Each structure stands twice: as structure tokens, then as C-alpha cells.
Amino acid sequence: MSRVESPLVQSAPWGKSPLEQDKLILSDIDAWLDLSTAGKTDNITDTVSYTDIYRIAKEILEGPSQNLLESVAHLIASTTLTKFPQIQSIRVKVGKPHVAVQGSIDYLGVEIIRGRKHA
Numbered sequence: 001m002s003r004v005e006s007p008l009v010q011s012a013p014w015g016k017s018p019l020e021q022d023k024l025i026l027s028d029i030d031a032w033l034d035l036s037t038a039g040k041t042d043n044i045t046d047t048v049s050y051t052d053i054y055r056i057a058k059e060i061l062e063g064p065s066q067n068l069l070e071s072v073a074h075l076i077a078s079t080t081l082t083k084f085p086q087i088q089s090i091r092v093k094v095g096k097p098h099v100a101v102q103g104s105i106d107y108l109g110v111e112i113i114r115g116r117k118h119a
Contacts (some may be wrong), residue, residue: 028093046085069094069110077114089115
């Protein structure tokens with residue numbers, strides 16, 4: 001099993017309160033699938049392009065607002081698994097930098113892992 005990575009930083013209208021909205025959202029996506037054929041053929045049609053995964057995440061982040069990062073992560077995971085049946089499992093990490101908490105942090109967020117049975 002091999003992994004395709006697609007990180008993304010995007011401004012998005014997500015959040016429960018107006019103070020949380022229109023902030024940067026960080027996402028990091030790993031998709032696991034068999035890349036052995038692509039490694040042998042050097043043909044893009046034998047893999048899932050990380051740019052296609054990136055576009056899915058970008059469209060969701062630019063789409064209708066959600067209150068929870070959990071919802072964002074779920075949408076990215078389920079849409080990607082639905083569009084690419086060759087992906088066996090996916091990890092989606094979504095976070096917000098610059099969260100109003102006391103202390104120094106890089107970001108706060110959620111991480112989900114989904115496989116075919118969760119799609």
C-alpha cells in the first residue's frame with residue numbers, strides 16, 4: 001500500500017461564531033492505494049493525482065460554510081473516497097491557526113481516518 005499526499009492552506013468561511021469565520025484553514029490529506037502499477041508504467045492514469053485530491057478539498061473549503069472542522073474533514077474524506085474507488089483509506093487533518101486561546105500554538109484541529117466501510 002502506498003500513499004498520496006495533498007496539503008492545502010485556504011481561507012474559508014468556516015466556524016460557529018463570526019470571529020472564527022473567514023480565517024485560514026489548514027488541511028493535510030493522505031490517501032492510501034496501490035501505486036505499484038503507476039511505479040512500473042510511469043502513467044498518470046494508473047494513479048490518483050494529488051492535484052485532483054487538492055481540488056476536492058479546495059472546492060469543499062470554498063463551498064457552503066460548516067460549523068465544525070469535523071464536518072469539513074468528513075466531507076473531504078467521503079467525497080474523495082466516492083470519487084476514487086481505488087483509494088482504500090484516507091486520512092484528513094483539518095486545523096485552524098491563530099485560534100484565540102491562551103498560550104502559544106501552531107493550530108488546533110481534528111484528524112479523521114476513513115476506509116471503504118465508512119464511505
